[in-house]
Structures are given as C-alpha cells and as structure tokens.
Amino acid sequence: MANKITMDKVEHKHFVIYKPYGYLSQFISNASKQKSKKFLGTLFDFPKDIMSIGRLDEKSEGLLLLTTDGKISDYVNSQKVGKEYYAQVDGNISEAAIEQLKVGIEIGFNGKKYRTKPCEVFKLDESPKFPIRSQKIRDARHGPTSWISLTLHEGKFRQVRKMTSAVGFPTLRLVRVRVGKILLGNMDVGEVFEVLDLKELL
Incomplete structure (x- = not known):
C-alpha cells in the first residue's frame, strides 16, 4: 500500500x-x-x-x-495564497484611488454588487520591463498611463479590471507576476x- x-x-x-x-x-x-x-x-x-x-x-x-x-x-x-498583479492603467492614478482599492471597492459580479476584500496596492516608480505585447497598447498621444501592483487573496472573474475601472482608471494591460512565492521573473x-x-x- x-x-x-x-x-x-x-x-x-x-x-x-x-x-x-x-x-x-x-x-x-x-x-x-x-x-x-x-x-x-x-x-x-x-x-x-x-x-x-x-x-x-x-x-x-x-x-x-x-x-x-x-x-x-x-x-x-x-485565500491563503496571495496573487500579485501589475496593472497598467489609463491615466496617472491618484493616491485617493489607490486608497480606495486598498480598503475595498464595490464591483459587479454575477449580476450583483460585491465589495472586494482589503488588499495590498501601490504605484510602481518605474514601468516594468515586460516583453512587447502581441497587440499594441495605445500610445502616449492619448494621455499618460501608470503602473500599479495589486496583491489579492481572492479571485473573482476579471476582478482587477473591474476594480481599477470602478475608481476611474481602466486597466490597459494586466500581468500576473507572482503566485505565493513563485515569481514570473524573466x-x-x-x-x-x-x-x-x-x-x-x-
């Protein structure tokens, strides 16, 4: 046996x-x-x-x-395993929006309102060096963009995109960089x- x-x-x-x-x-x-x-x-x-x-x-x-x-x-x-995402958002995201994301924001899920759980969020000082995406991101002529890190311990469908849109900064590119201690790295x-x-x- x-x-x-x-x-x-x-x-x-x-x-x-x-x-x-x-x-x-x-x-x-x-x-x-x-x-x-x-x-x-x-x-x-x-x-x-x-x-x-x-x-x-x-x-x-x-x-x-x-x-x-x-x-x-x-x-x-x-909820034991955190997942970290880097999100490129439309506009220069404000500290007020970041604080909203941290404490939880109301989004739609399965036709109902859902309040996200508190999470770790901060603005990245520099743009991460990811490979060029197969579909081009809109260019700088349409205004500035910024990058944030979000670490969630939940995972509703399209959650990060819904969260950033809810605070007025829609996601343009979304890359998951960590699950637990496993890193995307290079x-x-x-x-x-x-x-x-x-x-x-x-």
Missing part, C-alpha cells in the same frame, strides 16, 4: 507557464464559437488531466500554474517548465 501511495503522488504533474496575451486558460475548444481562439494546449504537450489554477482571462498575461492535482488547485485558489512569453512539487514552492 505504501508503494502505491508513493506512486500516486509521483503521477501528478505540475507546470509553471507564462500565459501569452490572447490565449484562453483552457486546453481544447469546448464550443464551436471558440474555434478561432488560442489554447494553452498548443504551447506544450500537457498530460490529459491537466487544469489551470486560477484562470487568467484572454486579454491578461503572465504567471499561470497548471496541475493534475485537484487538492493543489483548491489550496492555491484559497520567463519568456509562452515558456513552460515542469516542477516536481508545486506546493513546496508556494
């Missing part, structure tokens, strides 16, 4: 990926209207039972964890690597 338990643990696969802009956090199309979409399965030969942990929407980029272990997925999606767009023990890295 001990040998079987050990084998079961070894069978689980875990991956870290830099999800590109324009990709769905899925592996195959499950509807005819998605035939023209891009899927993670085209980036690597993933195992059959792989799942993404905390999806990034099609227009968002950055760090995405993948696993075949549902327990690991539940743990990462819990990964290349579309890069995938396998890890032996995902929970240990968190």
